[in-house]
Amino acid sequence: MSFDLGLAGWRALVTGGTKGVGAAVVATLRRNGATVMTTARSLPPAPEDGVLYVAADVGTAEGCATVAQTALARLGGVDILVNVVGGSTAPGGGYAALDDATWAAELNLNLMAAVRLDRALLPGMIARGAGVIIHVTSIQHVLPLPESTTAYAAAKAALSTYSKSLSKEVTPQGVRVVRVSPGWVETEAAVALAQRLAENAGTDYEGGKAIIMRSLGGIPLGRPAKPQEVADLIAFLASSRAGAISGTEYVIDGGTVPTA
Numbered sequence: 001m002s003f004d005l006g007l008a009g010w011r012a013l014v015t016g017g018t019k020g021v022g023a024a025v026v027a028t029l030r031r032n033g034a035t036v037m038t039t040a041r042s043l044p045p046a047p048e049d050g051v052l053y054v055a056a057d058v059g060t061a062e063g064c065a066t067v068a069q070t071a072l073a074r075l076g077g078v079d080i081l082v083n084v085v086g087g088s089t090a091p092g093g094g095y096a097a098l099d100d101a102t103w104a105a106e107l108n109l110n111l112m113a114a115v116r117l118d119r120a121l122l123p124g125m126i127a128r129g130a131g132v133i134i135h136v137t138s139i140q141h142v143l144p145l146p147e148s149t150t151a152y153a154a155a156k157a158a159l160s161t162y163s164k165s166l167s168k169e170v171t172p173q174g175v176r177v178v179r180v181s182p183g184w185v186e187t188e189a190a191v192a193l194a195q196r197l198a199e200n201a202g203t204d205y206e207g208g209k210a211i212i213m214r215s216l217g218g219i220p221l222g223r224p225a226k227p228q229e230v231a232d233l234i235a236f237l238a239s240s241r242a243g244a245i246s247g248t249e250y251v252i253d254g255g256t257v258p259t260a
């Protein structure tokens with residue numbers, strides 16, 4: 001049996017698609033025949049052939065409106081929306097270091113970008129009676145790390161609950177809504193962090209990785225996930241092969257979360 005995902009002719013919008021997980025999702029959907037548009041604040045020096053780019057800050061309402069309008073104008077509609085964008089710029093220092101502006105920034109990027117883009121693009125999906133929305137959350141929504149990511153983890157928890165509620169509302173109208181919850185992923189940024197930690201501790205790259213894994217309480221698999229592994233899961237969930245899947249969360253963390 002072939003495992004063709006059958007994405008030819010599907011129109012996909014992927015946020016945060018120039019680095020890390022998002023870049024792998026863009027390349028994977030494209031390889032499988034989808035027409036792909038992606039967005040980031042700055043465009044890559046070497047854009048992927050055949051991928052449409054729009055530069056915008058989706059941490060703002062205006063940026064989200066620009067992305068949604070451009071996607072509708074250039075693609076004529078969106079069949080797959082993969083909300084990958086997310087991350088944290090909060091300082092260390094626990095709850096006391098998180099002022100209102102930091103909370104707002106973390107919520108805008110990790111929750112509101114998806115809320116705003118979904119709201120703009122769902123009407124077209126509902127009118128066609130078909131579509132897929134994927135929200136990339138994080139295991140931190142059940143395993144928060146209080147030193148610097150309380151606001152990020154709380155925003156991802158809100159994203160997860162929002163995603164579940166949305167799935168209940170729009171799945172009967174033909175739109176599947178699914179969550180993907182990664183643990184540590186070995187992106188370019190993660191490699192740089194492991195290298196920095198390794199230098200500070202006077203060890204090698206594997207030693208740097210071990211420091212990060214220890215901070216997570218260990219990864220039973222013994223390694224982070226690769227961006228391509230997360231992208232493969234997302235591409236499957238976006239395809240009609242996953243046509244009976246909606247309203248659920250897929251954890252990809254090598255066993256990091258110690259329960260469930």
Ligand SMILES: NC(=O)c1ccc[n+]([C@@H]2O[C@H](COP(=O)([O-])OP(=O)(O)OC[C@H]3O[C@@H](n4cnc5c(N)ncnc54)[C@H](OP(=O)(O)O)[C@@H]3O)[C@@H](O)[C@H]2O)c1
Pocket residue numbers: 015016017018019020021022039040041042043056057058059084085086087109136137138139181182183184185186187188189190
């Ligand atoms: N990496 C991990 O270990 C890990 C673990 C759990 C969950 N996740 C989640 O997985 C998703 C992807 O993470 P990642 O580590 O692969 O990301 P990443 O490597 O940091 O890449 C982030 C992407 O988003 C874009 N971006 C960032 N801020 C933006 C903004 N305000 N407006 C528009 N685009 C923006 C970046 O481009 P520009 O900088 O040019 O804007 C880039 O393309 C996130 O939701 C993250 O929370 C990651």
